[in-house]
Amino acid sequence: MSVEQQTTPVRVRSIGTHLDRVDGVAKVTGRAPYAVEHGEADGVVDPLHLWLVQSTVAKGVVVDVDTESARDHPGVIAVLDHASAPRLAESDDGELAILQEPTVHFRGQIVALVLAETSEAAREGAALVNVSYDVEPHEAELREDNASYRPDSVNPDMETDTEEGDVDAAIAAADIVVEQTYRTAYEHNNPLEPHATVAWWDEEDGREILSMFDSSQGVHGVAQTLAPMLGLEVDQVRVRAPYVGGGFGSKGEAHAHVMATALAARTVRGRPVKLAVTRQQMFALTGYRTATISHVRLGAGADGRLAAIEHRVQEQSSALKEYAEQTASPTRMMYAAPHRRTSHRLALLDVAVPSWMRAPGEMPGMFAHEVAMDELAVECGLDPIELRIRNEPELDPETKKPFNNRRLLDCFRRGAERFGWSSRPAHARATQDGDWWVGTGVASATYPAMRMPGNAARVRSLGAGRYAVAIGSVDIGTGARTVLTQIAADALGVEPGAIDLAIADTRLPPASVAGGSSGTSSWGSAVVAAAQRFRADHGEHPDPGVETTASAADDPQADELAFHSFGSVFAEARVHRWTGEIRVPRLLGVYSVGRVINPTTARSQFIGGLVMGLSAGLFEESYRDARFGHMVTQDLASYHVASHADVLDIDAEWLEESDEVFTPMGSRGIGEIGIVGTAAAVANATYHATGMRVRSIPITPDRFL
Numbered sequence: 119m120s121v122e123q124q125t126t127p128v129r130v131r132s133i134g135t136h137l138d139r140v141d142g143v144a145k146v147t148g149r150a151p152y153a154v155e156h157g158e159a160d161g162v163v164d165p166l167h168l169w170l171v172q173s174t175v176a177k178g179v180v181v182d183v184d185t186e187s188a189r190d191h192p193g194v195i196a197v198l199d200h201a202s203a204p205r206l207a208e209s210d211d212g213e214l215a216i217l218q219e220p221t222v223h224f225r226g227q228i229v230a231l232v233l234a235e236t237s238e239a240a241r242e243g244a245a246l247v248n249v250s251y252d253v254e255p256h257e258a259e260l261r262e263d264n265a266s267y268r269p270d271s272v273n274p275d276m277e278t279d280t281e282e283g284d285v286d287a288a289i290a291a292a293d294i295v296v297e298q299t300y301r302t303a304y305e306h307n308n309p310l311e312p313h314a315t316v317a318w319w320d321e322e323d324g325r326e327i328l329s330m331f332d333s334s335q336g337v338h339g340v341a342q343t344l345a346p347m348l349g350l351e352v353d354q355v356r357v358r359a360p361y362v363g364g365g366f367g368s369k370g371e372a373h374a375h376v377m378a379t380a381l382a383a384r385t386v387r388g389r390p391v392k393l394a395v396t397r398q399q400m401f402a403l404t405g406y407r408t409a410t411i412s413h414v415r416l417g418a419g420a421d422g423r424l425a426a427i428e429h430r431v432q433e434q435s436s437a438l439k440e441y442a443e444q445t446a447s448p449t450r451m452m453y454a455a456p457h458r459r460t461s462h463r464l465a466l467l468d469v470a471v472p473s474w475m476r477a478p479g480e481m482p483g484m485f486a487h488e489v490a491m492d493e494l495a496v497e498c499g500l501d502p503i504e505l506r507i508r509n510e511p512e513l514d515p516e517t518k519k520p521f522n523n524r525r526l527l528d529c530f531r532r533g534a535e536r537f538g539w540s541s542r543p544a545h546a547r548a549t550q551d552g553d554w555w556v557g558t559g560v561a562s563a564t565y566p567a568m569r570m571p572g573n574a575a576r577v578r579s580l581g582a583g584r585y586a587v588a589i590g591s592v593d594i595g596t597g598a599r600t601v602l603t604q605i606a607a608d609a610l611g612v613e614p615g616a617i618d619l620a621i622a623d624t625r626l627p628p629a630s631v632a633g634g635s636s637g638t639s640s641w642g643s644a645v646v647a648a649a650q651r652f653r654a655d656h657g658e659h660p661d662p663g664v665e666t667t668a669s670a671a672d673d674p675q676a677d678e679l680a681f682h683s684f685g686s687v688f689a690e691a692r693v694h695r696w697t698g699e700i701r702v703p704r705l706l707g708v709y710s711v712g713r714v715i716n717p718t719t720a721r722s723q724f725i726g727g728l729v730m731g732l733s734a735g736l737f738e739e740s741y742r743d744a745r746f747g748h749m750v751t752q753d754l755a756s757y758h759v760a761s762h763a764d765v766l767d768i769d770a771e772w773l774e775e776s777d778e779v780f781t782p783m784g785s786r787g788i789g790e791i792g793i794v795g796t797a798a799a800v801a802n803a804t805y806h807a808t809g810m811r812v813r814s815i816p817i818t819p820d821r822f823l
């Protein structure tokens with residue numbers, strides 16, 4: 119059983135050093151299997167293959183599923199539809215309760231499943247299933263005039279609206295007002311490894327067991343979500359995800375395809391069922407970032423000091439299952455102003471269910487807020503960094519608690535020095551290089567520091583100074599396996615090579631999702647708790663076989679301090695005067711994130727976030743055709759993600775610091791902050807280059823023509 123352990127700061131030796139990825143060789147030599155690649159060695163013997171049949175209408179009722187030709191196709195074993203699929207327990211999770219009723223809620227919804235001996239036969243069988251519908255009118259377009267639904271809370275459980283002081287009066291009395299509308303596009307998470315699940319049912323000690331390999335950011339969460347719907351206890355569902363090729367939030371929760379695989383496997387007990395979701399299917403089934411409309415009003419004195427900040431957000435959710443992006447959440451804590459108001463309203467559309475995508479909330483919200491701040495700087499005739507200096511709050515404007523470690527201005531000072539900010543022309547459209555307008559821009563970045571509850575770790579002595587350390591957390595490619603090895607080594611006072619780390623299995627101690635930039639903080643604190651408890655109980659020379667399981671006690675100061683990370687983003691943009699082509703030759707992020715556990719893997723996280731922010735700023739846009747309710751962009755040709763040719767001189771660095779109030783390692787979390795503010799810095803740089811203000815992303819060449 120797990121005990122709670124108060125932790126003390128870890129004496130660092132491996133932490134902070136460039137340890138190579140412990141799974142690097144396995145990954146680059148093809149010995150690290152992704153979910154769908156698991157074979158006989160892992161118990162996946164003689165699998166069947168599953169293919170999804172998706173709705174071709176946006177709303178309506180399935181009146182007939184003609185399965186005859188599909189069932190006649192060689193290799194096809196079974197076709198399941200809403201009438202023949204196994205029943206699920208009642209659930210209010212409309213996304214996961216698939217094939218329980220004939221209702222169609224969005225285009226691309228799963229309406230039938232085909233099981234076959236090969237993937238090809240399953241796919242061909244799926245093409246032969248003939249579904250007829252009674253079509254009903256649908257609404258699939260987010261507009262200012264239909265986004266009026268007020269949710270009870272926004273992701274994950276934040277206030278929908280906030281209000282302080284008298285915003286309208288403060289705006290009316292302000293010397294300078296910026297009032298603009300900003301828009302961000304639909305975006306789809308496109309991890310390198312598409313979603314995939316392998317599932318099989320068997321018995322263990324007389325109990326039904328559902329075993330899965332799932333490409334997931336959190337195995338315990340998948341088991342906890344699926345088990346009650348399948349009428350099982352949580353420990354009857356075993357989920358493993360030893361290697362995952364990215365997720366960006368889309369694998370943070372189980373989506374419909376996971377349930378589809380579990381249901382299909384239930385009908386063919388004894389044989390595993392494999393489902394590899396295609397890239398095209400991901401655009402309907404595995405979540406996406408909703409488009410957002412931000413109405414921002416800033417009221418300031420002539421000196422740029424803010425009196426009022428208002429950020430009213432309109433965005434969409436699905437009528438089937440509510441998810442509200444917390445777009446205005448960073449506006450609540452970013453800058454000082456006595457009068458402030460934020461709100462979120464939704465259009466509940468007949469569309470696929472949106473979900474998490476790297477820095478949900480902060481990414482679209484800080485695009486709006488940070489472009490608005492740039493506009494205010496221009497209106498006030500102030501350098502944009504000076505404007506931010508003048509609006510530094512003494513306390514967290516949202517909670518009125520002191521910030522634990524707010525070093526936003528240190529990030530700007532360091533970035534300005536390194537980027538050469540002091541030589542920047544004060545006015546826009548001041549620099550031309552041949553046919554290119556050249557400019558620079560900045561934006562702030564922020565992300566909350568979160569430690570999730572419910573994490574535990576186990577330490578067992580293997581003798582001869584070696585230790586087995588276990589926690590059920592998933593490494594989605596971030597380097598979690600490596601940094602947890604370093605944390606365990608330092609907490610036990612041994613070399614990293616003396617640690618055998620086991621992760622990503624629900625049979626290991628519970629771990630929270632690899633999301634919210636909370637993984638290393640949450641799991642690492644549990645590993646330290648277990649190690650310190652182990653040392654206290656068993657000393658420096660433990661007998662082989664002794665073991666301790668512990669979870670980290672909550673930090674008592676979490677109630678007294680506001681924990682956030684901060685950063686500054688600097689961008690240079692070149693805009694071609696005849697074609698509008700946009701290039702970003704330089705991009706730099708400087709971050710305050712507590713102590714960095716592994717500079718190599720951390721740098722990859724920051725750079726990856728910056729690339730993703732650049733990509734959002736210039737390229738990424740999923741286009742939904744409202745007439746039919748489907749995403750037209752369904753592949754990496756039409757949905758362009760920044761490629762090597764788009765990413766030029768890019769770098770990230772961080773302030774040397776340690777946040778031992780937050781975690782015993784001194785770290786705060788780094789996975790998401792790199793994408794925050796980056797699109798705004800790029801947009802602000804294109805304004806400085808051209809004198810033309812673009813208030814929506816992606817910023818395409820036509821905006822400058």
Ligand code: MOS
Nearest residue numbers: 367475476633634
């Ligand atoms: Mo991240 S969007 O919290 O997986």
